[in-house]
Amino acid sequence: xxxxxxxxxxxxxxxxxxxxxxxxxxxxxxxxxxxxxxxxxxxxxxxxxxxxxxxxxxxxxxxxxxxxxxxxxxxxxxxxxxxxxxxxxxxxxxxxxxxxxxxxxxxxxxxxxxxxxxxxxxxxxxxxxxxxxxxxxxxxxxxxxxxxxxxxxxxxxxxxxxxxxxxxxxxxxxxxxxxxxxxxxxxxxxxxxxxxxxxxxxxxxxxxxxxxxxxxxxxxxxxxxxxxxxxxxxxxxxxxxxxxxxxxxxxxxxxxxxxxxxxxxxxxxxxxxxxxxxxxxxxxxxxxxxxxxxxxxxxxxxxxxxxxxxxxxxxxxxxxxxxxxxxxxxxxxxxxxxxxxxxxxxxxxxxxxxxxxxxxxxxxxxxxxxxxxxxxxxxxxxxxxxxxxxxxxxxxxxxxxxxxxxxxxxxxxxxxxxxxxxxxxxxxxxxxxxxxxxxxxxxxxxxxxxxxxxxxxx
Amino acid sequence: xxxxxxxxxxxxxxxxxxxxxxxxxxxxxxxxxxxxxxxxxxxxxxxxxxxxxxxxxxxxxxxxxxxxxxxxxxxxxxxxxxxxxxxxxxxxxxxxxxxxx
Numbered sequence: 001x002x003x004x005x006x007x008x009x010x011x012x013x014x015x016x017x018x019x020x021x022x023x024x025x026x027x028x029x030x031x032x033x034x035x036x037x038x039x040x041x042x043x044x045x046x047x048x049x050x051x052x053x054x055x056x057x058x059x060x061x062x063x064x065x066x067x068x069x070x071x072x073x074x075x076x077x078x079x080x081x082x083x084x085x086x087x088x089x090x091x092x093x094x095x096x097x098x099x100x101x102x103x104x105x106x107x108x109x110x111x112x113x114x115x116x117x118x119x120x121x122x123x124x125x126x127x128x129x130x131x132x133x134x135x136x137x138x139x140x141x142x143x144x145x146x147x148x149x150x151x152x153x154x155x156x157x158x159x160x161x162x163x164x165x166x167x168x169x170x171x172x173x174x175x176x177x178x179x180x181x182x183x184x185x186x187x188x189x190x191x192x193x194x195x196x197x198x199x200x201x202x203x204x205x206x207x208x209x210x211x212x213x214x215x216x217x218x219x220x221x222x223x224x225x226x227x228x229x230x231x232x233x234x235x236x237x238x239x240x241x242x243x244x245x246x247x248x249x250x251x252x253x254x255x256x257x258x259x260x261x262x263x264x265x266x267x268x269x270x271x272x273x274x275x276x277x278x279x280x281x282x283x284x285x286x287x288x289x290x291x292x293x294x295x296x297x298x299x300x301x302x303x304x305x306x307x308x309x310x311x312x313x314x315x316x317x318x319x320x321x322x323x324x325x326x327x328x329x330x331x332x333x334x335x336x337x338x339x340x341x342x343x344x345x346x347x348x349x350x351x352x353x354x355x356x357x358x359x360x361x362x363x364x365x366x367x368x369x370x371x372x373x374x375x376x377x378x379x380x381x382x383x384x385x386x387x388x389x390x391x392x393x394x395x396x397x398x399x400x401x402x403x404x405x406x407x408x409x410x411x412x413x414x415x416x417x418x419x420x421x422x423x424x425x426x427x428x429x430x431x432x433x434x435x436x437x438x439x440x441x442x443x444x445x446x447x448x449x450x451x452x453x454x455x456x457x458x
Numbered sequence: 459x460x461x462x463x464x465x466x467x468x469x470x471x472x473x474x475x476x477x478x479x480x481x482x483x484x485x486x487x488x489x490x491x492x493x494x495x496x497x498x499x500x501x502x503x504x505x506x507x508x509x510x511x512x513x514x515x516x517x518x519x520x521x522x523x524x525x526x527x528x529x530x531x532x533x534x535x536x537x538x539x540x541x542x543x544x545x546x547x548x549x550x551x552x553x554x555x556x557x558x559x
Contacts, residue, residue: 014474017500018481024493025484027550034492034547037500038540048506054513059526063512067533074534075541080549086542087495093535094501100528101507108514108521114459215494218501227467229507230459235467236474237503243478244497248490340487347490351546354488359553365487 001050009047010233016040017237021244027360044233080355081312084345088139088211091218095131098124098221099191105228106184113178117228122171122187124224129191130198131217137199138210142344148204156201157265163194202263205309205386208345209252209263216245248346255340255366257392257402285421288439290448294455296413296439300377302333304369306406307349308342310383310419314445320382321356323453336362337369337406339387370407379411381432383418383445389430399428414438417445492546499539505532 017040023033048054071090078086102124113121140146167190173183202210219241226234253260297303305324311317328334336358338349350363373379381388391398392405408414409432416438432438441448485493511525 018477020496020500021478021481021485021493024489024496025481025486027486027489027547027552030489030492030550031544031547034496034540034543037496041500041503041536041540044503044506045509048509049513051510053510053515055515056513056522059512059518059522060509060529063508063526063529064533067530067535068537070530071534071536071538072541075538075545078542080546083491083495083542083546086538087491087498090495090498090535090539090542091501093531093538094498094504097502097504097508097528097532097535100524100531101504101511104511104521104524104528105507107524108511116464117459212494215498215501219497222501222504223471225504225507227464227471229510230463230467231506232467232470233506234503235471237500239471239474240478240481241497241501243475244482244493247479247482248494251487251490338487345491346494347487347492350488351491351549354546354549354551357549357551357553360488360550361552363488 013044092135099128120227128221130195133195212248308384502536
C-alpha cells in the first residue's frame, strides 16, 4: 500500500476518533461513539500493517497478543470502584509506548537527524517517560501502596528544578552529538525519575487532577512522536487526547478553586496539627440511631443523595441505589447531586451509580441542583466531606475557602453517613457535622445503609 | 523533513487542538470517566509507531525489540482502554421509572 493511501486511511481514522468523542456528548450515543473510535483504531492499525515498511510480523503478533491479553483481562476484572487506578495504569502504558517508539526511532536512525526531528523525539521520550512513572506513582497512591499523604522534604522543588535543568543539559549534549549514548540514556533515566519525584509530593485527594494531567501529557507525547515520525494520525490523536486531559484538569481545578500550580506544588493535605487542633468548630456532633434516621426519611417527600469517596471505599453504591429506589417507590422525589471532585477521578461517582443501575437522568451536576437544596426535605451525605463543607463559603481561614461546594446545609435535615468522628482527608474540620439540622450516623456506609433500609421496610 | 512539512504538521496539530477542545467541552460531567478512558485508549495510537519499529526490515535488533516492548504497552492501552470504556458505557442506562426495583 502506498504511503499516500495509508495517509488517507489515517485521515479516515482521525475522523472516526473525532466522531467518537462527539458522540460522547450524551449517554444515549456514547456506546456508538466508542465503537466508531474502535473502528478508527482498527482501520489505522490495518493500514500500518499493510505498509511496505513492515516486513516481519513475528514480534508484532506476539506483542499484540501479550498486550491484548493483559489489557483485556484487566478491563474485564477491574472493579468499578478501582477505575481511577485502572485509568492511571493504562495511561502509564500509553506514555511508555510513546517514549519507547521514540527510543526505537532514535536507535534506528543512522543517517543523522534533522534538528526538528531530534527535538520532538527527545520531548516524546521525556514526556512519555515521566507520564509512565508518574502514572505508576498515581496508581500506587490511589491503591494506598504509596503514602497518600504528600511526601515532602526540604529543597524538594530545588531538586526537581535541578533535574529539569540537567535533563535540558543532556538534551543539548545529544543535540550536539546524537551518538552520545551516555547523554541519551541519561535523559531516559532522568525523565523516569522526574515522574516519580513530581507526583510523590501530591496528596491522594488531588489524584483526579494528576491523572487528568498525565492523560494530557500522554497525548502530548503521542503528538511529539507523530512529529518525529511525520505521522499525521499520531499528531491529530495526540492533540485530541492532550486537549481532553487539559479540559478535565481545568474542571477539577476550578471545582476546588485552586490553580494547577497550587495542586502541583502546594503539597495540599499536608497535615498541620497546630492549625487543625485550634481552628475546629465548637459544639458537638450528634450521633443518631438507625431508627431515628429511618423515621426522618419516612416522613420526607424529597431527598437528594450526595455521594463521596466514602461510598466508593465502602462499595456502598448498590445499597445506595436500593435505598433510593425503595424511597422512590414510596413516593419520594429522589435525586443524586454529584460534585465534580467527588471520588478519585472525574465522573467517578457517576460511573459507580451507573454500575448500580441508577438511571442517569437522576444524576445532577452541582450547578444544576445547588439551588434546590433549600426546598429539599432530606439530604443524605454518603462518605462525602470537603465537597459539602460550608466553611468553603464562610471561613476565609479554611484551606478550602472559595471552593464551590454543595449547599446541603440549606435542606431541612441533613443525614451524614460517616465512618468515624475523625476529620477528613485534608485534616479539615467540617462545620456541617455540628449543625443543628445535621444527624450523624456513624459506621461503615454499606452496613449503615443496609440497616436503614431494613428499618424502613419493617 | 523540510520546513514546509514541519509547518503542515504544526498546522494540523493546532487545528486538532481546537477541534478537540470544542468537542470535549460538550461531554457532560456524567461521562467524564468514560471520556478519560476513551481518550486514554485512543492515545494508544502510538501503536502505529510501535508496529513500524517492531516490524522493521532487519528483524530482531535493538530497534525491533524496543518496538516489541512498545507494541505490548500500546496494546494494553488500546485493548484495555476500549474494553473498559465499553464496559462502563454499557452501564449507563435510562430507566423508565417504576418499572423495576
